[in-house]
Amino acid sequence: FVSMACSSSSFPLMVSISGVRGIACRSITPELIVKYVAAFAYLQITRHQKDLPITEKPEIVLLRDSRVSGEWIERISAGVLQSMGANVLSCGIQPTPTAQLLALQRSNAVGALVITSSHNPKEWNGLKFIDSDGLFLSPESCDVLFQMVNNSAYQYPSFEQRGxxxxxxxxxxxxxxxxxxxxxxDLEATKKRNFKVVLDSVNGAGGPIMKSLLETLGCKVIGLNLEPTGVFAHTPEPVPENLGQLCSAVVEHSADFGIAVDPDVDRCVLIDETGKPLGEEYTLALAVKFYLSATEKRGPICKNLSSSRVCDDIAKEYNCISYNTPVGEIHVAKKMVELNAIIGGEGNGGVMLPDVHIGRDALVAATLIVQLLSGFEGTISEYKKSLPQYQIVKLKAPIGNMVPELILADMKKKWEGKEGVTLTEGDGLRIDTSDYWVHMRKSNTEPIIRVIGEHQSEEEARKVCEQFMSEIQNWKAETSE
Known part of the structure; x- marks a missing residue:
């Protein structure tokens, strides 16, 4: 497991299994881009060149989200990839999962490079590294890559080998x-329903492709912030506090439901017909419910430790087993490959379907959910009521001078051996009781510690999270005295 924050506190640089993220022109500089892209190309070409016909050159898929800084990072990256001997398949502004799909489908592709900082603010940007199987680089491969960068352990090929x-x-x-x-x-069935859908892509990469997908499914699309300008209309993470415009528009237009995606289009969040967020956890729940009800496939289902119990309950209903993994798409993906899982994802609106590729994909999520609702005569809020009901609360605190590992070690000592309590380590600490669970962990993508808890009552879920957050803050206060 790789996760570290470096650079100055003013201009953080996050280097982890989620790639490299930082402030464009500050911690994300041209010099840094050259090092990471060259090392990535060298790693992928040396590993996979042997799998290609001797006459074929390795190909690397390149695309970006709509961030303003993406243009210059893309140009630098393309030149570096060519200089390393890779043919560059430049896709422009497209979703991250599109890169994963192309890396998997294209016979000469040895990987893909995505320029994005996902849900981070507009001044951020970064790099995501994708292997030839469409999965993000494994933690072990990330270790190798980061060591290559630190030691400049890569070589440029001859001029004749340029891509x-x-x-x-x-x-x-x-x-x-x-x-x-x-x-x-069944496109005939989805077109017959002619759903009216409000779509908010926050001026990220998802506007054109999500609109086209929904129209292919027969939906009438009312667009908000669809132009991929990179100047985000609101804070880009698709969580309820950022979706007020979308919620209002669903009611104003008497839409059947609303969809929000993040800037790189791997997360899909739903708004019901009353303008109320369904809860990002229910995207995966609806997708799992549809898949198990519409197909005869049965097998493992994988999700991360911060995801709702609702998928566990749905899995049991269909005699399937649900497995938890550390947070981070690659951890879920690796477990899915290991177990030959039929579907999986993360509780932040990310659905992973091996029938397409093993990566979080808002297009996959939207397709499955439109198909699900086309076979249901009621509203999306009515469908949600038919599922197990849980309330999840997510809090976060800046790390500052805290040492998350020590905090969680203290928490473990306090809870270890208590009756009716299950502790899960490997990615922070998750505490399960019969009534609730709470997961505390250091983020891979922001310099924060997350506290996520779930209970059937929102009031109780919030109380649990605030209790643990208070303990974290008290620990912080004690250690700073």
Missing amino acids: SFVDFADAAQIHIDTCTSLSYI
Whole structure:
């Protein structure tokens, strides 16, 4: 497991299994881009060149989200990839999962590079590294990559081995076609329902492709912030406090539901017909429910430790087993590969479907949910009521001078051996009781510690989270005295 924050506190640089993120032109500099991209290309080419026909050059898929700084980072990255001997398949502004799908589908692809900082504020940017199987680099591969960067342990090939550059215009359509051609997607049925959907893509990469997908499914789309300008209309993380405009628009237009995606389009969050957020946990729950009810496939389901128990309950209903993993898409993906899981994801609105690729994908989530609702005569809020009901609360605190490992070690000592309590380590500490669970961990993507808890009552869930947050703050106060 790799996770570290470095650089100055004014301009943080996050280097972890989630890639590299920081402030553009401050901690994310041209010099840093060259080092990481060169090392990534060298790593992927040396590992996978042997798998290609001797006459074929390795290809690396390159795309970005809409952040303003993405343009210069993209140009630098393309030049470095070519200089390292890779043919560059340049897809422009597209979702991160589109890169994962192309890395998996294209025979000469040895990986993909995505320029994004996901849900971070607009001044942030970063790099995500994808392997030839469409999965993010494993923690072990990240270790190797970061050591190569630190030691400059990569070599540029000769001039004759330089790569080519191709503008690839078909990426979005390939992704849409892959989702809508699944055997259990009935376009005739979805078109018949003619759902009215309000879509908010926060001026990220998702506007054009999500609108096109929903229209292919027969939806009438009312767009908010669809232009991929990179100047985000609101704080980009798709959580309730940032979705007021979308909630109001759903009511104003008498829409059937609303959809919000984050800037790199791996998270999909739903708003019901009354303008109330469904809860990001219920995106995965609805997708799992549809998949198990619409197919005869049965097998493991994987999600992370911070995800709701609702998927556990749905899995039991269909005689399937649900497995928890550390937070981070690669951890869920690796477990899915290991267990040959049929579906999985993360409770932040991320759905992972091996029938397409093993990565969080808002297009997959939207496709499954539109198909689910097309076979249900009621509203989306009525469908939610048919599922197990849980309330999840998510709090966070700046790390500052705290030492998360010591805090969690103290928590473990306090709770270890208590009757009816299960402790899970490996990614912070999760405490399970019959009534609730709480998960405390250091973030991979922000310099914060997260406290996430769930109970059937929102009031109780908040009380539990605030209790543990108070203990963390008290520990912080004690150690700073």
